[in-house]
Amino acid sequence: MKLTSEILFYLEAGLQIAEVSGLFPTEYDHKQTIEKKLDPLTTQFPGSRLQMSILGAMTTFTIEESEWSKLSGKTILIVGGSRSGGIGRAAVEIAHRNNANVTLGDWNEEEGEDMSKELKDRFYFQKCDVTQWDSILDLFEAIVSKFGEIHAVLSNAGIAGENFLADEIDPRTGRLVAPDLKTLDFNLYGMTYVTKAALHHFSKWPETQCQLELTGSVASYIDGYSIPLYNASKMGVLGLVRGLRCMLYGKNVSLNMVAPVSKPIAMNRTVDFTFLSVLRSLD
Numbered sequence: 001m002k003l004t005s006e007i008l009f010y011l012e013a014g015l016q017i018a019e020v021s022g023l024f025p026t027e028y029d030h031k032q033t034i035e036k037k038l039d040p041l042t043t044q045f046p047g048s049r050l051q052m053s054i055l056g057a058m059t060t061f062t063i064e065e066s067e068w069s070k071l072s073g074k075t076i077l078i079v080g081g082s083r084s085g086g087i088g089r090a091a092v093e094i095a096h097r098n099n100a101n102v103t104l105g106d107w108n109e110e111e112g113e114d115m116s117k118e119l120k121d122r123f124y125f126q127k128c129d130v131t132q133w134d135s136i137l138d139l140f141e142a143i144v145s146k147f148g149e150i151h152a153v154l155s156n157a158g159i160a161g162e163n164f165l166a167d168e169i170d171p172r173t174g175r176l177v178a179p180d181l182k183t184l185d186f187n188l189y190g191m192t193y194v195t196k197a198a199l200h201h202f203s204k205w206p207e208t209q210c211q212l213e214l215t216g217s218v219a220s221y222i223d224g225y226s227i228p229l230y231n232a233s234k235m236g237v238l239g240l241v242r243g244l245r246c247m248l249y250g251k252n253v254s255l256n257m258v259a260p261v262s263k264p265i266a267m268n269r270t271v272d273f274t275f276l277s278v279l280r281s282l283d
């Protein structure tokens, strides 16, 4: 299987590469187009970091089928992965197919329970709401009591859809109603809850190499289209990663963010790439 990085080179923890945001080649062989677009930026942001990211934009990763076997026997928690056709759901399927113990937390109980019937062994579903701290703690307690040490956590739950400029007036007071901030609640605060719980649990087994993967977005780097709260939430996820990674130095934990772009072909690659990074951490 060949995977081509588009914006996905952001995954590599330690690279400060947001400066090239907006330069997302649709296909890796558009090398010249990329270089042309990068020219003005190289002048604007000279330096090795940018150079690194230019290389990264054209990196092709190859995963041998045999590499998936590293997932075998590992315990993986995926938060947000019930919806059929979604990134989290595909991640569950890849991990489970490769003999990992998989726990899924999602508030979509109906599809989660259907997955339990389908996947049976080595799979456990628990309803959870990422905006509720106790719900997250319950989820982590459940996976540990079922499978023991957790090797990797993919925090993937997220929503999109907003109309920030729509004004709602409270008929009782005649005053403007406060904006609905659930996009931040789900995408940023929920992600922060999962991060806190994961790092707390990882610290209980310091000898085991652990991986935390957060799902950001292309909107973590570039302007979203009329989705300011989504943009804020996903840039916040990137901020969380950048603020935390130096604090994890010397611990047996790696922290990455994957930045999907909403194109079917890229999405497929993203799913695989997410697990490539998980795989690396499980060596």
Ligand SMILES: NC(=O)c1ccc[n+]([C@@H]2O[C@H](COP(=O)([O-])OP(=O)(O)OC[C@H]3O[C@@H](n4cnc5c(N)ncnc54)[C@H](O)[C@@H]3O)[C@@H](O)[C@H]2O)c1
Pocket: 079, 080, 081, 082, 083, 084, 085, 086, 087, 088, 105, 106, 107, 108, 128, 129, 130, 131, 156, 157, 158, 159, 160, 186, 190, 215, 216, 217, 218, 219, 259, 260, 261, 262, 263, 267
């Ligand atoms: N699809 C894209 O094009 C795209 C692009 C960029 C980023 N992303 C990000 O990737 C992630 C997955 O996106 P997707 O398109 O696969 O969406 P999806 O709807 O398939 O996956 C999100 C999952 O999270 C669950 N969820 C939502 N709110 C929850 C909550 N409060 N508690 C628990 N579970 C909750 C949903 O039930 C769903 O199963 C999201 O974080 C999204 O922002 C997606």
